[in-house]
Amino acid sequence: MDTLLFLSPSEAGTPLSKQALEALAVTKQLAGALGTTFSVGLWGANPSADELAACGAAKFFVVAGAEFSEPRYATDAAAAEALGRASGATVLIGPAGSRWNRTLAGVAHRLGGRADSHVTGVSSEGGTLGIARWYYRQRMEGILTRTQRPWVLAVETGIAPAWQGEAGTAPVEAVACAPGAARTKVTGIADQAAGQQTIRPDADLLFVTGAGWTKKQPDGQVKVGEAEPLILDFLRLARASLGSTKSLVDLHGEGQATLTFLTHMNQVGQTGSTPRHAKGLSTCCHGEEPHTVGWRFIGERRAISLDANCGWARGKADVLYVADAFAVMAKVNASLGEKTEI
Numbered sequence: 001m002d003t004l005l006f007l008s009p010s011e012a013g014t015p016l017s018k019q020a021l022e023a024l025a026v027t028k029q030l031a032g033a034l035g036t037t038f039s040v041g042l043w044g045a046n047p048s049a050d051e052l053a054a055c056g057a058a059k060f061f062v063v064a065g066a067e068f069s070e071p072r073y074a075t076d077a078a079a080a081e082a083l084g085r086a087s088g089a090t091v092l093i094g095p096a097g098s099r100w101n102r103t104l105a106g107v108a109h110r111l112g113g114r115a116d117s118h119v120t121g122v123s124s125e126g127g128t129l130g131i132a133r134w135y136y137r138q139r140m141e142g143i144l145t146r147t148q149r150p151w152v153l154a155v156e157t158g159i160a161p162a163w164q165g166e167a168g169t170a171p172v173e174a175v176a177c178a179p180g181a182a183r184t185k186v187t188g189i190a191d192q193a194a195g196q197q198t199i200r201p202d203a204d205l206l207f208v209t210g211a212g213w214t215k216k217q218p219d220g221q222v223k224v225g226e227a228e229p230l231i232l233d234f235l236r237l238a239r240a241s242l243g244s245t246k247s248l249v250d251l252h253g254e255g256q257a258t259l260t261f262l263t264h265m266n267q268v269g270q271t272g273s274t275p276r277h278a279k280g281l282s283t284c285c286h287g288e289e290p291h292t293v294g295w296r297f298i299g300e301r302r303a304i305s306l307d308a309n310c311g312w313a314r315g316k317a318d319v320l321y322v323a324d325a326f327a328v329m330a331k332v333n334a335s336l337g338e339k340t341e342i
């Protein structure tokens with residue numbers, strides 16, 4: 001029978017990320033469905049399991065040491081490998097953030113197992129562990145099983161509610177780990193070029209901008225200068241994440257007037273990302289790819305477009321506002337601003 005291990009970096013005094021707690025919830029749910037136990041494995045300069053004391057784990061393992069605090073492949077992989085060996089678990093589960101995504105394949109190799117990333121669901125039919133993954137730019141879902149163990153998994157964000165529970169005192173077992181030679185030194189974190197964080201995977205709302213924001217408006221004027229503060233104010237007030245169509249982010253490369261804070265990282269769709277948010281609002285956007293593929297995992301969708309006949313907005317949005325996005329967003333911002341001041 002499989003036994004499970006939830007893995008995450010951790011530091012005492014800093015709560016685990018929402019994404020890590022979602023992966024823990026998936027681990028716990030899977031253990032229940034398979035009728036097996038799960039353990040927790042944490043690493044860092046001074047990792048603490050107290051926040052997870054009530055999660056129901058059979059054991060808590062930690063690798064501690066100053067060198068394990070930095071987000072670095074060599075030390076992350078060494079710690080996860082040591083925790084995997086100490087726990088004896090056959091399935092290792094971590095959150096699909098930048099640290100685990102770059103580490104899990106190496107950990108699986110060292111343990112003689114297999115790795116799968118982008119896990120969007122788990123199943124236990126007939127007592128056999130299965131994982132769900134999307135293929136062909138998120139158009140088809142497949143369920144995979146594997147006979148090889150250990151099986152090392154990276155769980156996507158937004159597929160389960162984050163685990164919540166009372167903190168307490170968790171009895172931890174220290175695991176010895178030699179960090180090995182680490183050539184990489186983390187000297188700081190650089191924010192994106194414009195210094196404006198616009199991609200927020202944890203946000204409730206995805207706000208999608210289309211090329212219409214940069215097009216001539218009914219009065220014959222291009223109003224990119226007005227669009228920028230409207231969009232940035234909305235993102236700040238609603239704490240929304242920013243997605244964009246390909247056409248709009250491509251304008252940068254063509255030297256045309258565009259929204260300066262957009263990069264290709266914001267692009268959603270067939271050749272962009274397919275983020276998971278509870279709600280989505282697309283503005284000035286006509287494209288098929290953003291509406292069909294980019295919104296694949298958005299729960300409730302609304303669109304603002306001047307084009308009442310836009311088949312994609314009509315077909316894929318739950319509510320279509322046929323209106324001028326400049327006017328609508330100015331009113332929305334004013335109303336959000338009032339609410340924030342209260």
Ligand SMILES: Cc1cc2nc3c(=O)[nH]c(=O)nc-3n(C[C@H](O)[C@H](O)[C@H](O)COP(=O)(O)OP(=O)(O)OC[C@H]3O[C@@H](n4cnc5c(N)ncnc54)[C@H](O)[C@@H]3O)c2cc1C
Nearest residue numbers: 210211212245246247269270271272284285286287306325
């Ligand atoms: C192989 C391939 C892959 C692709 N991959 C992607 C992808 O991953 N992601 C992606 O986004 N695209 C992708 N595309 C491009 C895609 O097909 C569309 O061309 C593109 O998404 C259209 O961009 P848009 O909606 O921003 O702009 P447009 O098509 O120019 O639409 C602008 C819309 O804004 C409206 N508008 C203008 N002013 C206002 C206003 N004031 N208020 C309200 N509405 C207004 C207009 O009526 C119009 O409907 C791909 C294309 C190909 C061929």
